[in-house]
Amino acid sequence: MLRCHGRKSEVLLNAARLRHVRKYNKDVAVLSKEIRDDYELEESRRRQRKTDWKRRQRGQTFLDHLTMTVQAGKGGDGCVAFHREKFVAYGPPSGGNGGRGADVFIVPTPHLTTLSSVPKHVRGLAGGHGRGSWMNGRNAQPTIIKVPLGTVVREVKTDDSSRAFDTYGLDEDQLKGLTLSERVKKMRERRWVHYPDAEDDNLQRDAFKEAEKILYRQEREKRAELRSRKRSLLNLDLDREYNSSSDHPSYISQPGYLVATGGTGGIGNPAFITTDNRSPKFATRGTDGERVTLSLELKILADVGLVGFPNAGKSTLLRALTGGRAKTEVADYEFTTLNPVVGVVRIGVDGGLLEGGDEGGRVIEDTKIEEERFAGMMERGELAEALTRNQLPPTEASAGGSSSFMTMHNLQEEFRFTIADNPGLISQASENVGLGHSFLRSIERSLALVYVVDLSGPSPEQELRILRDELEKYKPGLSAKARMVIANKADLLGGGVEAGEEKARQKLQRLERFVEKEMRSVHAVQKSAAVERTVKDAGVVLEVGKVLDVVAISAKFSENLRKPLQLLRRYVGEARCLRNPEI
Numbered sequence: 001m002l003r004c005h006g007r008k009s010e011v012l013l014n015a016a017r018l019r020h021v022r023k024y025n026k027d028v029a030v031l032s033k034e035i036r037d038d039y040e041l042e043e044s045r046r047r048q049r050k051t052d053w054k055r056r057q058r059g060q061t062f063l064d065h066l067t068m069t070v071q072a073g074k075g076g077d078g079c080v081a082f083h084r085e086k087f088v089a090y091g092p093p094s095g096g097n098g099g100r101g102a103d104v105f106i107v108p109t110p111h112l113t114t115l116s117s118v119p120k121h122v123r124g125l126a127g128g129h130g131r132g133s134w135m136n137g138r139n140a141q142p143t144i145i146k147v148p149l150g151t152v153v154r155e156v157k158t159d160d161s162s163r164a165f166d167t168y169g170l171d172e173d174q175l176k177g178l179t180l181s182e183r184v185k186k187m188r189e190r191r192w193v194h195y196p197d198a199e200d201d202n203l204q205r206d207a208f209k210e211a212e213k214i215l216y217r218q219e220r221e222k223r224a225e226l227r228s229r230k231r232s233l234l235n236l237d238l239d240r241e242y243n244s245s246s247d248h249p250s251y252i253s254q255p256g257y258l259v260a261t262g263g264t265g266g267i268g269n270p271a272f273i274t275t276d277n278r279s280p281k282f283a284t285r286g287t288d289g290e291r292v293t294l295s296l297e298l299k300i301l302a303d304v305g306l307v308g309f310p311n312a313g314k315s316t317l318l319r320a321l322t323g324g325r326a327k328t329e330v331a332d333y334e335f336t337t338l339n340p341v342v343g344v345v346r347i348g349v350d351g352g353l354l355e356g357g358d359e360g361g362r363v364i365e366d367t368k369i370e371e372e373r374f375a376g377m378m379e380r381g382e383l384a385e386a387l388t389r390n391q392l393p394p395t396e397a398s399a400g401g402s403s404s405f406m407t408m409h410n411l412q413e414e415f416r417f418t419i420a421d422n423p424g425l426i427s428q429a430s431e432n433v434g435l436g437h438s439f440l441r442s443i444e445r446s447l448a449l450v451y452v453v454d455l456s457g458p459s460p461e462q463e464l465r466i467l468r469d470e471l472e473k474y475k476p477g478l479s480a481k482a483r484m485v486i487a488n489k490a491d492l493l494g495g496g497v498e499a500g501e502e503k504a505r506q507k508l509q510r511l512e513r514f515v516e517k518e519m520r521s522v523h524a525v526q527k528s529a530a531v532e533r534t535v536k537d538a539g540v541v542l543e544v545g546k547v548l549d550v551v552a553i554s555a556k557f558s559e560n561l562r563k564p565l566q567l568l569r570r571y572v573g574e575a576r577c578l579r580n581p582e583i
């Protein structure tokens with residue numbers, strides 16, 4: 001029997017027990033209350049540790065710029081071999097050729113939201129070496145780099161200092177500082193394979209000298225061609241998923257966008273047979289794969305960006321507006337959201353949300369609670385009998401205004417826009433406090449910004465002022481893009497229904513007065529050139545002195561979402577029209 005040393009290990013052990021029971025699909029109710037409490041305790045500690053870790057990372061977990069070097073696979077070496085068989089003492093040369101090195105491809109995927117998982121150095125697999133009995137080496141499997149959708153890939157210019165050596169540059173660098181004989185030796189080592197103990201003899205032979213001359217000539221020609229050809233630098237805007245058939249002619253089947261070509265395989269010794277030399281004892285090695293330096297930039301494009309303090313309810317709002325489809329985490333601790341997450345909001349002809357209710361009736365719980373509820377349903381087998389979306393009878397689905405799949409498709413979509421949930425912004429974020437503010441780069445391109453403040457908090461006005469100042473510190477003029485203040489958690493102003501309503505009204509009025517008085521100042525500084533440029537880039541219709549709209553809602557209970565929805569629709573519509581008058 002396991003013995004626990006102290007309370008801490010007992011808690012850990014109990015948490016492990018409950019996890020074990022869950023894992024094997026048993027009912028956790030069989031466990032004692034003490035064990036279940038310990039599990040909860042350990043879970044909350046785990047979450048705390050996670051939050052602390054995130055704070056320590058200071059936003060480094062979100063990466064939207066990256067320079068990477070890509071080296072395609074080296075070709076396999078050719079083989080020097082002679083055929084051996086019973087009664088054939090000296091068979092013909094039988095070395096196989098080397099296989100091709102791996103090509104490197106880039107594929108955009110919607111499953112990633114940051115560049116932090118993309119490696120800084122990528123090296124393709126080498127091709128297989130040729131073998132005796134005319135066996136050629138295997139071509140290497142292509143190497144695939146997955147990047148988030150919205151990534152722009154550019155090849156770094158030749159004169160840029162961040163660019164690594166290309167294939168030939170690397171070759172020359174390795175020969176630097178060597179004497180002539182050492183250089184020749186090194187170059188030969190990199191290019192030739194010799195039969196055991198035959199190297200000295202080979203070097204004296206005319207056949208070898210001739211082959212070497214041809215090889216160098218070919219190499220020089222190739223290099224001159226590469227350098228003189230004004231090869232257009234790679235520039236890919238990966239804003240949609242890769243589709244092999246539409247991105248390339250049908251006869252080329254590629255797993256993604258080619259960024260570096262693999263090296264060619266070496267040539268086996270049978271290729272060097274001449275009339276004078278019937279048994280060549282040398283073969284060539286495979287060539288190095290192409291080397292490129294790429295600069296990756298992640299551009300998250302969302303029409304609307306949410307800006308708010310940690311825990312203000314930005315993620316809850318995004319989930320409410322997307323009918324729970326946006327995969328962003330909701331939890332009651334700060335800095336839950338680490339990376340910007342984009343969701344699509346769909347508006348029907350009646351001006352309401354196609355997915356999710358905008359007039360209450362839907363509760364957006366913390367993701368952990370939802371997960372637990374789902375796990376519980378799984379454990380109890382309740383999901384086994386559940387009808388799939390396609391099995392739902394249409395009458396049932398369309399009755400009572402339910403937001404099921406059927407209803408969604410029966411209703412017509414009239415307008416859609418994207419909205420980005422961002423990590424929390426706090427005071428001094430510009431000095432890298434909290435998660436910093438590097439993520440703001442992704443909302444610079446938004447058409448409109450929306451402040452989300454916690455109405456139940458002590459001072460929503462103060463929050464608003466800090467948010468505006470942080471935006472301005474990041475980029476002067478950026479706060480001019482803000483169009484609305486969402487006062488969230490209005491349901492929390494308690495003290496009885498009527499008292500709560502009265503309190504909410506007063507707080508809201510105070511907030512409105514503040515916005516009217518203070519938030520105009522942003523427009524007042526419009527004269528500066530930087531501000532004007534930002535405003536112009538944004539394509540936002542700014543009426544000078546216009547006060548921001550203030551709307552009180554409850555994202556968690558989907559209360560009063562209709563009004564902000566209509567306003568958002570108007571802002572996005574106006575901004576799109578301004579950018580593209582034909583729409």
Ligand SMILES: Nc1nc2c(ncn2[C@@H]2O[C@H](COP(=O)(O)OP(=O)(O)OP(=O)(O)O)[C@@H](O)[C@H]2O)c(=O)[nH]1
Pocket residue numbers: 308309310311312313314315316317329330331332333334335336337338364365366422423424425488489490491492553554555556557
């Ligand atoms: N009562 C109530 N709780 C809410 C409301 N909106 C959000 N919450 C709760 O507030 C907590 C924080 O919500 P999140 O949506 O994770 O907040 P966030 O702004 O995304 O926080 P970070 O990701 O840390 O920046 C969660 O426990 C939510 O359930 C609301 O309208 N009413």
Ligand SMILES: [Mg+2]
Pocket residue numbers: 314315316329330336337421422423
């Ligand atoms: Mg969040």
